[in-house]
Every structure is written in C-alpha cells, then in structure tokens.
Amino acid sequence: MSKRNSKKIIKEFYAIEPPFAYVVISQDREGGLLRYEVLEPPLSDQEKEALKEIKELLLEEINVEFLDVRDYEKARVELDKVINKVVRKYKIKVGKESLKKIKYYLFRDLLGYGKIDVLMKDPNVEDISCDGVNVPVYIWHRKYESLPTNIVFTSKEELLSFINKLAYKAGRQITIARPIVDGMLPEGYRAHMVLDEVALRGGSFTIRKFAKEPYTIIDLILFRTISPKIAAYLWLALEHKKSMIIFGSTGAGKTTLLNAVAMLIRPEAKIITIEETPELRLPHENWVPLVTRSSSSVSGIVSEITLFDLLKAALRMRPDYIIVGEIRGEEAYTLFQAIATGHAGLSTVHADSVESLMRRLESKPISIPRRLIPLMKILIHIARVKVRGEITRRVVDVYEIVGLDERKEVKLNKAFEWIGTIDQFDFSEKSEVLKGIAEEMFMEEDEILDELERRARLLEYMAEKGLRSFSDVARVVREYYTNPDRVLRRVGVI
Structure with a gap:
C-alpha cells in the first residue's frame, strides 16, 4: 500500500546498503511524476570537515594502484584498516557513529562510483545517464522504466572529473583529441563517455x-515473458540447428x-558469440566469445576490429552455432552466407x-537479398507491454519463414501468438519448422509434437520447483541431452 505525505506518494522503498543507503520511488501528488530518490545519511558540518580531512590524508597514505583493486571486498577491508590508522595517527576527533557514516562515504567515493554508487549497486537499475550539468541523472528502472533521480552534477568541473574517473575505471583515455569514448567497467557494464567539446x-x-548472473529460460517463464511451450519449441529448433532472429524495440529484452x-x-x-559489448554468458565449455575493438589511437596504430x-x-573456426549480439550492417550478409553453408545463426535486430x-x-x-531471407527459419518478436497496469515483457509473436511465394514475397507462418486481453500464449498447432524436423528425423509429426509437450512439461516442472539458476538450468539441459528418459522419469513426466 502506498504511503502519503503532503507532497508525494511513496510508491516503493527498499534497501541497497543498509543502514546507510536506501531508495525511494516517489510520485508527485499533483503532476503524477515518478522520481527515483537516493537516501544516504546526512552529515553535520563537523562530520563534513572530518570527511574532507580524512580523505585528503588517505590520498597521501595510499597509492592509485590500491584504489584500482578489482576485488571490492578485499579493497574495502584494507581501506578500513588505513582509515582507522589515519584517525589514530592524526588524532581526528570523531565519534563512533559519525565514523561509520564517514567510512560509508569514503568507501563510496574512493572505491565506488561516488554519488551514483547506489545506482550502480541497485539491481533494479538497467541504465544510468547524465545529460549535463544541473540536470538530474536519469535511470531506466526494471519496474518503472525511465525515471529522473535526485542526483545532480552541479558544476562542469565535477562532471568532467567524474567522466575522467569512469574512463580510468574502463581502462580508457578520454581527451580533447578523442572526446567520445566507449569502455567496459570492472563490473562488466558498458560506459559511453562524452566530453563538453561535443556534449554542450x-x-x-x-x-x-x-545482470551478474543472466536470466535463464526458467526466469523468463516465471516472469511470463515466454510460455513453457514456446521455450520447448525453441529448444527443439536449436537442437536441429534452425536459425533465428529475435527482434523488438529498444529495451524490449x-x-x-x-x-x-x-x-x-x-x-x-x-x-x-560476436558482440560489441560482452553481454552474453553461456555454460558451454566449447564457447569462443569474441568482441569488437575500436581504434584506441588517434594515429590509427591500433586498428579497429569490427563485427x-x-x-x-x-x-x-568451424563453429556449429554463430551468435551475433546484433546485426545492423555488412556483417548480416556474411551471417546469412554462413547459415547457407550449414552453420546455425542467432542474432537480434531492432524492429x-x-x-x-x-x-x-x-x-x-x-x-x-530476398532469396536468402528464408535461411532464417524463426522470427521471435519480443515487446514491452502493459499488463494489469504494469510494464512487462512478452514474446508477442513467433513466426516461421516458410519460403517465397509465387510473387517472390516472404511467406510467413505464425506459430505462436500472445493474446494480450487474457495474458495467455496461443499455439496455432501448425508448425512448418516442427514438420521439417520430423521429416529430417524420419519421424511422424505427432512424435515431434509429443516431444514438444514433454520438454514443455519439464520446463514447467523446473519453474514450479524454482530450478531457475544459471547452474541448475545448465545441469538439467546437459542431463536431458545425455539421457532424456531418466530426467523425465525423475520429474514424473513419463
């Protein structure tokens, strides 16, 4: 139930780093504007002076390499020891409770990401963006989508200092000669930084x-993003090396x-896997992740590596499957040619x-060329939709590319459809892909449909029992390929 005060409605309240950092999602009572507010402990003037003094002394006591330690918990323990040493050595008068608050800000500023540290630690936040000085930092919240925050960079110097800190953490150099830089932060997050020469x-x-641990197919079933039967259908299609494209708008999932x-x-x-930013994570041993590289030298000495x-x-490299994070240019033709020569291809497209x-x-x-499009057998449309007043994701359609008709138009068969009015998925009971698999395996179509049903029931069982983790799903999939009857008997499907 929402709580109220004179100016706003509190929609949600949760902890990020108790007892110091919390988040409030509030709504303006009059205008209805949602806002993401970071709550951190207030400091008295005396505590602010102590914080400033300790921070300056710490920067003299420790070196830059110490602050670049990738093991955050280890660095935190070591920094805590140094803080205590500095307080004793310089006889800084600060109470026990005040010191706890000061340590929170020191850990935040020296080891973390300063004033956006809470945003970085909040698992509900998917994107963080700052448009300039004296403009609220915006976030993309998993539940509430785009929200302004109460975090603001109040001067150009403060913002540029933070951008340089981000670039350093990403192992990049951002300069007037190269004012736009992309990089990977230690947590695996992608950062895009622009100096004021370009961003006015x-x-x-x-x-x-x-996410540190990617969502599994069971997670998506539990979220109702996808149905067990659609998941089982894609599982069967992948096993038989049917290529597919996942398409949708920005942020659709x-x-x-x-x-x-x-x-x-x-x-x-x-x-x-081929990506511009390493987002994909697979449990397979025989997996080669490849990422692009931008030219890191103005003179071009370090060459660019493209998709x-x-x-x-x-x-x-003789792959069985080639997965391209997103196709948007000349690499698409090469992917389709690879599919034509027997490789299975998976990718995403903005549409x-x-x-x-x-x-x-x-x-x-x-x-x-249109004649190559039927090589991609399955098209999966995922979208952000509103269900019972909340924004969520759903696989709204699954199409099969049957071929080209007599007018050379691409012929499609809609195998699955999401019915928004009842939030249910409908199977058309007609699948050219499953029919083709049956023919390849010299099986009756009913046998393939039975296998589809068995896999769907297995996935339902996993969802019911909460077997959703990365390791759980990888283990069950591995066991199923080795001895499907044993797995099905264990879960009571046969």
Missing part, C-alpha cells in the same frame, strides 16, 4: 548495466532472451514489427 551541456555519460535461449544449445556444440571482421574470422524487420533486412546497410 557540460559533458555526458551513459552506463548500461548487465532481446539480448536477455537471446542469452536464455542460447543456453539450451547442446552442451558439446561449438559456439562462437564483420570477427564474423569472417569465426567462419574459419518493432515483422514488416519493419523485413524492410530493415532488405534495406541498406544490411542489404540481405
């Missing part, structure tokens, strides 16, 4: 966060779904409908 409001940065589906690939298969370069290199997907595939810069 005083500089800007955007941080894209990724394409990469999350791609990672969850890719975990269902046969354990011994050779998989190569196209990596895809060409991947074809020499908000199947019609716009087809236009994107055929238009520049992707430019896939």
